Amino acid sequence: MAYISGMSAQPAHDDTAAPALRVQGLRKSFTTSEGPLTVLDGVSLQLERGESLALTGESGSGKSTLLHICAGLEPADGGTVEIDGRAMSGASDAGRAALRRGGVGLVFQQFNLIPSLTVAANLSFQARLAGRHDPDFTADLAARLGIEALMRRYPEQLSGGQQQRVAVGRCLAARPALVLADEPTGNLDEATGDTVLDLLLDTTSEAGAALLLVTHSPRLAARCGARAHLRAGRLDAP
Amino acid sequence: MSPATSMAAVTLGALLSHWRRNLLQLAMLLMGLALATALWSGVQALNAEARSAYARAAGFLGAAELSRLEHPQGWVAQADYVALRRAGWLVSPVLEGRADLGGRRVTLTGIEPLTAPPASVAAAPALDGPDLAGFFGPPGQGFAHPETARTLEAPQITLTADEAVPVGTVLVDIGVAQRLLGAEGRLSHLLLHPDQPRGVPPLETVAPGLRLIPPDASADLAALTDSFHLNLTAFGLLAFAVGLFIVHAAIGLAFEQRRAVFRTLRALGVPLRTLTGVLAAELMVLALVAGAAGLVLGYGVAALLLPDVAASLRGLYGAPVPGELGFDPVWAGAGLAMALGGALVAGGRSLWALWHLPPLAPAQPRAWAVASARSLRRQAVAAGGLGVTAGALALWGQGLLAGFALLAALLLAAALAVPPVLAGVLALGARPPPGPRGGGGGAAPPPPPPRR
Numbered sequence: 001m002a003y004i005s006g007m008s009a010q011p012a013h014d015d016t017a018a019p020a021l022r023v024q025g026l027r028k029s030f031t032t033s034e035g036p037l038t039v040l041d042g043v044s045l046q047l048e049r050g051e052s053l054a055l056t057g058e059s060g061s062g063k064s065t066l067l068h069i070c071a072g073l074e075p076a077d078g079g080t081v082e083i084d085g086r087a088m089s090g091a092s093d094a095g096r097a098a099l100r101r102g103g104v105g106l107v108f109q110q111f112n113l114i115p116s117l118t119v120a121a122n123l124s125f126q127a128r129l130a131g132r133h134d135p136d137f138t139a140d141l142a143a144r145l146g147i148e149a150l151m152r153r154y155p156e157q158l159s160g161g162q163q164q165r166v167a168v169g170r171c172l173a174a175r176p177a178l179v180l181a182d183e184p185t186g187n188l189d190e191a192t193g194d195t196v197l198d199l200l201l202d203t204t205s206e207a208g209a210a211l212l213l214v215t216h217s218p219r220l221a222a223r224c225g226a227r228a229h230l231r232a233g234r235l236d237a238p
Numbered sequence: 239m240s241p242a243t244s245m246a247a248v249t250l251g252a253l254l255s256h257w258r259r260n261l262l263q264l265a266m267l268l269m270g271l272a273l274a275t276a277l278w279s280g281v282q283a284l285n286a287e288a289r290s291a292y293a294r295a296a297g298f299l300g301a302a303e304l305s306r307l308e309h310p311q312g313w314v315a316q317a318d319y320v321a322l323r324r325a326g327w328l329v330s331p332v333l334e335g336r337a338d339l340g341g342r343r344v345t346l347t348g349i350e351p352l353t354a355p356p357a358s359v360a361a362a363p364a365l366d367g368p369d370l371a372g373f374f375g376p377p378g379q380g381f382a383h384p385e386t387a388r389t390l391e392a393p394q395i396t397l398t399a400d401e402a403v404p405v406g407t408v409l410v411d412i413g414v415a416q417r418l419l420g421a422e423g424r425l426s427h428l429l430l431h432p433d434q435p436r437g438v439p440p441l442e443t444v445a446p447g448l449r450l451i452p453p454d455a456s457a458d459l460a461a462l463t464d465s466f467h468l469n470l471t472a473f474g475l476l477a478f479a480v481g482l483f484i485v486h487a488a489i490g491l492a493f494e495q496r497r498a499v500f501r502t503l504r505a506l507g508v509p510l511r512t513l514t515g516v517l518a519a520e521l522m523v524l525a526l527v528a529g530a531a532g533l534v535l536g537y538g539v540a541a542l543l544l545p546d547v548a549a550s551l552r553g554l555y556g557a558p559v560p561g562e563l564g565f566d567p568v569w570a571g572a573g574l575a576m577a578l579g580g581a582l583v584a585g586g587r588s589l590w591a592l593w594h595l596p597p598l599a600p601a602q603p604r605a606w607a608v609a610s611a612r613s614l615r616r617q618a619v620a621a622g623g624l625g626v627t628a629g630a631l632a633l634w635g636q637g638l639l640a641g642f643a644l645l646a647a648l649l650l651a652a653a654l655a656v657p658p659v660l661a662g663v664l665a666l667g668a669r670p671p672p673g674p675r676g677g678g679g680g681a682a683p684p685p686p687p688p689r690r
Contacts, residue, residue, distance in 0.1 A: 073505060073597045094509040101245075101507025112502045116255035126506045128248045131241045154259075170506075 018085025020177040020210035021047040021070060026079035028065055039065050041233030042079070047210040049177060052201060054213045054221035057230035063214040066230065067180050070212065071104055072096030084177040101130045105171025105209065107181040107200065111163040113155040119166050120151040126174040138173045144206075145169045145199055161192035168200050172207050179204050179211045185220060197223065242512070249508050249516045256496055257524075267488035268528040271577055271584075274481020275532025276539060279573035281474030283540035284547055285467050286569055291559040292463070295404045299332065299347070299429065304355055306332075307428040307441070307448040314425040318445040323353075326438040328431030330354040331412050335419040335426070340391035344382075345407040345558075348415020355431045378414035382407065385560050394418060404558035405548075427451075463555050465638050472642040476649060478580065483653055486584040489521070493588040504597040514593050521585045522578060529577025533570055537563065587613055611661075618658035624651035 028040040039062030047053055057063045068074035070081055072088045073096075081088040083103040088096055100106070105126070113122045123142060127133040142148040145165040155163055164184060171179055184200060185193030197220055204211045213224055221227050228235045239247070257264040307322075307329065308314065314331075322329050333348040351373060373379045377395055384399040386406055395410060395418075403409050416422050428448070441448060503513055541563045548559035591613065628647035631640050 068598065071505065094511060097504070097507045097509035097512075099507075100505065104507075106505050108505075110498075112498065112505070114252050114255070114499055114502060116259040116499075117252060121252075121255075125248070125252065129245050129507055131244055 017049075018082070019046045020049045020051075020084055021045070021212065022080075022082040023066075023070065024080045026066070026069060026081070027077045028062065028069065028074075029077060038233045040069075040076070040079075043230075043233070043235055044079075045228065045235065047178065047212060049208050049210050050205055051226065052204065052211040052213065052224040053226045053228060054215055054224035055228055055230060056215060056218065056221050059216075061230045062233065063230050064182055067182050067212065067214050070178075071106055071180055072100055101126070102132075102174070103177045105174060105176040105179040107164070107167050107171055107179065107184045109183040109186040111155070111160070111167045111187070113163055113166055113170070115155050117154075118151065119147060119153050119155070119158070122155065122166055123147075123151070123169045124173055126170050130174045132174055134173075137175075138169075141169050141173055141203070144203055159192075160188050161196055164188060164196045165199060168196070168203060172203055172209070175207060176209055179209050181211065181213045183214055183216065185215070185217075193220070245508065246512055246516055246519075249503060249512060250520060252499070252503065253496070253516060253520050256492065256499070260492075260495070263488060263492060264524075267485060267492070267524060268531065270481050270484030270488060271525060271528035271581060272532040272535060274478045274485065274580060275529050275573055275577040276535035277477035277481065278474045278576055279533055279536035279569065280539040280543070281470045281477075282572065283537060283563060283566075283569055284544060285470055286566060287540075287544060287563055288463065288467065288547070288551060288557065288559045290564075291404065292557060294402065295558050298402070298404055298407075299349065299354075303453055304432065305430045305453055306451045307430060307445070308426075308451050309447050310449060311447075313421075314427060314448065316423045316425055318448060319425060319428055321444050322428065322441075325444045326435050327441075327444065328353075328355075328434055329428040330431070331425045331428055333412055333415045333419065333421060333424065333426050335415070335421065337418050339394065339408065339418075342390055344386065344390065345404075346415050346418055347407055347409050348412035348419075349409065350412045355429055374411050374413070378411055380414075381409040383560060385562050405560040406552070406558050463551060463557055466551070466554070468638055468642065472646070476646060478576065479646070479650060479653075482580050482584050485581060486587075489581075489585040489588055493585075493592070500592060501598060510593065510597070514589055517589060517592065518582075518585075521581050521589075525578045525581035526574065528581075529574045532577055533573045536573060537565070614658045614661050617654050621651045621654035621658070624648075624654065 023043060023045045026040050026043040027038070029036045029038040031037075039060075043066060045053070055063050055066065065074060069076045070083075070088070072081070072091065076089065079089070083099050086099055086103070088099055091099065114125065117125065124133050124135075124138050127138065139148070142151065145168060147162060147165050147169065150158060150162060150166075155166070158166070164187075168184075179200075181200060185197055188196060200213075201211065201223060211224070213221070215221050230236075309318075316331070319329060319331050330353040331348075331350050333346075335346055336343055337346040339346070377393075380392065380395040380397050381400040381403050382390060382397055383403050383405045384401065386403075386408065387397050387399040390397060390408070392408070395408075395414060397408070400409075410418070412425075416424070430450075441450065500513065504510065508516075544559075544563050551557040551559045591610070624647045628644050628651060631644040631647060635641065635644055
């Protein structure tokens with residue numbers, strides 16, 4: 001069961017397996033013309049492998065910032081982040097990059113495929129970076145995502161839904177402990193978005209990874225194992 | 239392969255794939271750098287060939303090391319030579335003149351190998367051996383640069399090719415030279431042995447009409463042609479700079495197009511150091527390819543131009559420059575270094591911007607725009623500095639070098655100033671139009687008077 005500060009009891013400490021994601025007391029504020037704006041005010045949460053958590057909140061509430069800090073793409077003002085038991089906070093740029101490469105899969109709203117690489121090359125890209133490329137596993141994943149017939153195409157030749165499937169496959173092919181998805185269906189129509197989310201939830205669960213999903217949609221959030229709402233820098237029940 | 243190397247290779251593959259899909263852009267980058275390198279290295283090849291010819295000419299017959307005796311009116315009488323030898327002076331006769339050999343005009347240089355100082359015959363090693371008799375004996379032997387020997391049919395003498403002899407010159411025995419030039423009993427000058435015996439009577443007594451010429455004054459082709467080569471170098475440098483601007487634009491465009499890819503690579507776990515290093519390596523690979531092509535092109539251009547340049551140098555300064563280009567590995571290395579350095583200079587700004595931006599910034603237009611604006615400001619300051627330098631040179635500069643520096647400063651200042659000026663004009667054009675006047679409730683402006 002996902003642990004979220006202020007929402008449920010903290011789980012008993014387990015020495016044998018580190019959680020896929022552990023966030024403790026995360027703080028972040030930005031300087032604006034009207035003074036400092038706090039978007040994260042002591043946020044804590046924990047996700048085990050195989051769990052999924054939907055994070056909702058108003059625009060500008062700090063959902064994406066939380067996701068970026070978890071991925072080590074943005075620094076926090078305070079608090080700690082651990083991926084699969086390894087500290088992201090305080091690590092060097094190379095250390096954070098290594099954690100992302102091997103432990104974190106990112107799915108973006110804009111897909112962010114590499115436009116000059118084929119679907120096949122995009123699919124195996126992060127796995128190759130992490131030194132974990134397994135052609136059979138990638139082929140199975142492509143079949144599971146329904147993109148095996150598109151392998152020689154370039155991203156510009158794909159629909160939005162197809163591109164997002166490739167992006168999901170790219171992050172799962174590296175077999176990460178944690179998948180961070182930032183509005184992955186934000187650029188897709190409802191039917192395509194539902195299909196992609198189904199695939200994301202199923203394949204993430206099958207791969208034994210934890211999923212932290214940022215979304216505006218309560219309907220999509222309801223399909224995750226747990227939900228949390230970010231308001232005034234704190235996590236609440238939705 | 240180590241994980242780090244493997245990661246760098248995967249990243250490099252992804253970055254290089256951009257060029258595969260943007261061949262026109264790649265062609266522009268390679269052509270810009272290849273042309274810049276070609277023009278620069280071509281000019282350097284011409285200069286190097288000419289300078290090596292001057293050095294050969296300066297070394298020929300010890301002209302750079304030996305003093306000589308000349309007659310102010312031109313010819314030295316053979317009788318003066320005989321008188322000096324009899325008085326104990328260690329002198330050796332030389333006769334130079336233009337002659338028709340096999341239908342081609344050449345400079346005929348006659349020497350007397352038995353009395354010639356060692357420094358003067360070092361250029362023709364064959365004279366040390368048993369061929370000496372052949373050199374004197376009929377029909378007489380001549381030494382010529384291979385390029386000259388190849389095109390010369392001279393039944394009057396037996397020709398031998400020798401790299402040490404300047405192009406267009408044939409080295410023969412003094413007697414053969416006198417016969418072919420129709421200058422019996424006349425000499426051009428006398429070479430002085432550096433170690434003269436003690437107690438010889440003074441020159442004024444033995445041969446009063448002759449004057450002593452020190453070594454350097456007679457072999458100053460390099461100084462004479464200096465401005466010619468400065469012209470060429472300046473032209474090459476400016477062409478190189480113009481080429482670099484093309485390269486700079488191509489690299490800038492490629493970076494701009496790949497901003498989102500940089501963000502994706504960072505997000506997928508490529509460290510900044512690796513990404514920057516791989517981008518620099520990509521730049522170096524492209525620079526090496528373009529530089530090599532530029533060297534081949536430059537060599538071709540220089541080989542094509544050398545006959546005309548050599549003819550100009552011969553006509554203007556009497557400089558014996560061959561019409562055929564040699565290959566110098568140092569020249570090739572310097573050309574490649576220029577290509578690598580130029581690519582780094584052209585791509586340096588983009589690499590610097592990438593290095594200093596946070597991971598998510600490359601794909602954020604605002605962050606990139608702020609970085610670009612900073613860079614444009616620096617560029618404007620550099621343009622201003624160069625403009626001031628040009629002004630100072632215009633006011634106080636003296637000589638050809640200052641003239642070229644002024645021209646270069648002006649051109650570079652103009653090239654550097656164009657982007658900030660354009661950005662300023664665009665920013666001015668992008669400003670929202672002013673709102674309606676009289677926002678405080680005043681009357682609308684009166685309509686224009688009707689046309690009659």
